Amino acid sequence: MDALDLLLNRRSIARLSAPAPEGKVLENIIRAGLRAPDHAGLTPWRFVISQGEGLQKLANILVDAAKADNRDDAVIEKASHAPFRAPMVITVIAKVTEHDKVPAFEQYLSAGCAAHAMQMAAVAQGYQGFWRSGKWMLHEKVRDAFKLKGEDKIVGFLYLGTPGCTPMKVPERELSKFVEFL
Numbered sequence: 001m002d003a004l005d006l007l008l009n010r011r012s013i014a015r016l017s018a019p020a021p022e023g024k025v026l027e028n029i030i031r032a033g034l035r036a037p038d039h040a041g042l043t044p045w046r047f048v049i050s051q052g053e054g055l056q057k058l059a060n061i062l063v064d065a066a067k068a069d070n071r072d073d074a075v076i077e078k079a080s081h082a083p084f085r086a087p088m089v090i091t092v093i094a095k096v097t098e099h100d101k102v103p104a105f106e107q108y109l110s111a112g113c114a115a116h117a118m119q120m121a122a123v124a125q126g127y128q129g130f131w132r133s134g135k136w137m138l139h140e141k142v143r144d145a146f147k148l149k150g151e152d153k154i155v156g157f158l159y160l161g162t163p164g165c166t167p168m169k170v171p172e173r174e175l176s177k178f179v180e181f182l
Contacts, residue, residue, distance in 0.1 A: 016161030
């Protein structure tokens with residue numbers, strides 16, 4: 001698959017199974033994330049990989065957050081299963097550095113670009129993934145578990161694995177609805 005085809009046909013696949021990327025493939029995924037735009041060379045990213053027992057540790061973090069909010073049993077149960085939708089979850093964190101010319105917002109965008117690059121690198125190597133956000137990534141218990149400081153933020157959870165289905169066709173969109181010229 002060439003790069004343009006990869007980008008023009010990007011889809012998230014929510015049905016993922018083992019195996020997860022490993023070895024050189026996983027290294028390529030991380031290296032792709034490290035090539036995200038990085039104004040002033042701040043490297044505003046951290047990647048925390050959960051697989052095997054790490055998925056249970058991530059589940060425990062989410063359950064603790066749900067319990068701290070006195071959520072009902074259904075929400076706690078859903079949180080306990082969330083990480084197990086794939087054999088690997090990479091928590092993508094924007095590690096913000098105070099800088100005169102690079103605001104936190106730009107560093108969050110950079111971390112988001114890293115997540116996207118990592119997903120595309122996985123697909124280019126025969127794996128698939130989906131990027132999830134949601135209330136848990138902003139929760140104080142989750143922030144504490146991932147040792148976030150100051151303006152650091154989780155920008156998403158990147159679920160990776162082997163596709164369990166064929167991707168749906170990418171919907172055609174009329175460009176004129178999204179593009180303007182000055």
